[in-house]
Amino acid sequence: MGRGSSTIGLLWTLASKDLRILFRDKAGLFWMLGFPLVFGLFFGAIFSVGAGSGGSAKMRVAVVDEDRGPEARAFVKRLAESAAVLLEDMSEAEAVEAVRKGRKTAYLRIPKGWGKEGASFFGGGEGPGLRLGMDPSRRAEEGYLQGLIMEAWFGGMRELFGDPVRMRAQLRRSLDRIEEASDLTIPQKMLFRTFFASLEKFVDDMEGSGLEGKGGFEGPRLEIDRIARTRNGPVSAFAVTFPQSILWGILGCVTGFAITLVRERVHGTWLRLRASPVPISVLLAGKGLACFLATSIVAFFLLFVAGVFLGTDLGHLPRLVAAVFACGVCFSGIMMLLSTCGRTENAVAGIGWAVMMPMAMAGGGMIPLIAMPSWLLRLSDFSPVKWGIYALEGAMWRGLGWTELLPAFGILVGLGVLGLSLGTYVLSRRP
Amino acid sequence: MIEVRDLVKRFGKRTAVDSLCFWVEAGTCFGLLGPNGAGKTTTIHMMAGLLEPDGGSVLLEGEADPTRSSLKRRIGVAPQSVALYDELSGKENLEFFGRLQGLSGNGLKERVGSALELVGLGERAGDRVAGYSGGMKRRLNLAAALLHDPAVLMLDEPTAGVDPQSRNRIFENVEALKKRGTTILYTTHYLEEAENLCDRVAILDHGRLLAIGTVDELVREHGGDSILRYVTRDGGAREVSCKDPLGEIARLGREKVEIREVQVRRPGLESVFLHLTGRNLRDG
16 A cells, blocks of 8 residues: 655645646636636727727838839839738838837838939949838848838839830930949940840830840848837737736635635535644645646636737746746735635635735726826735736836846745745644 | 543633543444533544643553644544535545545555445445535545544544435444444444444533443443333333333232233433433433
């Protein structure tokens, strides 16, 4: 007969029993997973629509058209036809600021004279080039946008080949620039003259033949302007509502577990646990571990939904995991303390929500921290819910480093340890 | 062998257990008989290390302090309330409590299987306890206390609110455990259970020990006279209180009293309790 269990094994036995019971309780599960998920989705969707960012998946691009010529206008028109971009005219200063603030994905500057010289596909590199301003972190969008610009530009080339008059004018302008070029030698100039004469003849022969679009040309000169975005706000509304919903889920866990501790006492299972050779400190630690694991499961489930299904940027993952664990420690301690506040399930449930509702209301559970008036923000410092949300947001989108997050982690873990110690002390002394 | 010496427990001003002294021989069934509030459960809890006594001591096989893990491993407790998790199946409950007792692997599997078979719940092992009848829950409650094969088994009102079928099953289990040499402490307020199952009985009231001994000893010492009721040939009914009913019938025969019908009611624990407290046990 196998005898003897390690403390870790006993803790796991106790915690897994509680988790099994928890996941068989459909009502409890709703308050821990269902309600927070609905909360996060519902308010996230409302805020997204309200912020005007939820209705379109297009890249929002500011266009700074300093050329204002027909080529530039036609180029912008072709670009606007793409289903992937939403263009808006802006001044250069406005456009740069919009990208910096994250309101626009990118800006595209068309410099003065680009239509005459820069847009040329014969020696276009000589004229002024386009400038694409983007956040360096948006690599994928940058590549995609460059492709769209090329597509719009080549669209112009197709139009040019379809219009021999414009094509000849373009060839003439290019030939004139070669004649004026001082950095070309006589043999080089002769070579270009021969090439352009042949090309002009080619255009004459091609006229109406439908072979436009063939040949090797260089694309438009594109200069990239890297603009680091100042992250003083969340990228998505879900990045605000999901930390809130995680805290609601955690509060559901806390109440559920505080009640189970009383239920164990009322139903006599606590007596049976006490009659076993397992020390009371291990029994209570098992309950704390179960609560910690449940809060972590809730948090990771909601983060998974936010990240995978809603495309929310989860920020710095190691810091996020640390924030989830810090929240788990804090609220497991609060659970232990709450379970000492009453001798019946109803009493603990009542006291639990009476304590936690104001804690959640003042701590950013309803009004997001970024939208709080300053007096409420100061008041929220007294709520552990605030520190939980702040730690999660800090890792997700506030761009806080380990050092900046340390006070929040310290408060959460400190409160947790205090709650666990006091709760264990009181419960272990009760007959 | 269990020894209880001058055990005292107070809850505020109320003394729940007052200088209780008794001993239980190994391998016997010892009954704690008394009405509700007599101090039976408090006594059991102090003996199992669940409550700290305010005075006195408990010695289990010569060792004091039943809060120690080594002693707890030798004790099995079936609490008065059904101490099981409704959301888990019978088997899951036993596996959980078995692990807390240090069982694991095949040992755990075997013990769970045999405990379930013993209480006749093998076929319902996979069902959630929430779906069990009151009697089945009681039987599983007993099985959970037996898992680790304890030397001392404390059963606190194990048949409270149980149907006759489950009650008989529990009696059979207790008899079987006695035969295996398990020392059993059995609290009850049912006289018949104490009379039928217990080798020795202690009668408690208001936390105090009123009497202790075998059922026969208790009846002999505190049960008072037998009641002889007889009807004569002419239809007259008489009731006589006497120590020796057979001797009394013989005396009536010698006096030529023609008896048509005779009934003898011997004193039992009910009479003992009545004699000791002045009230019936069932009155509480």
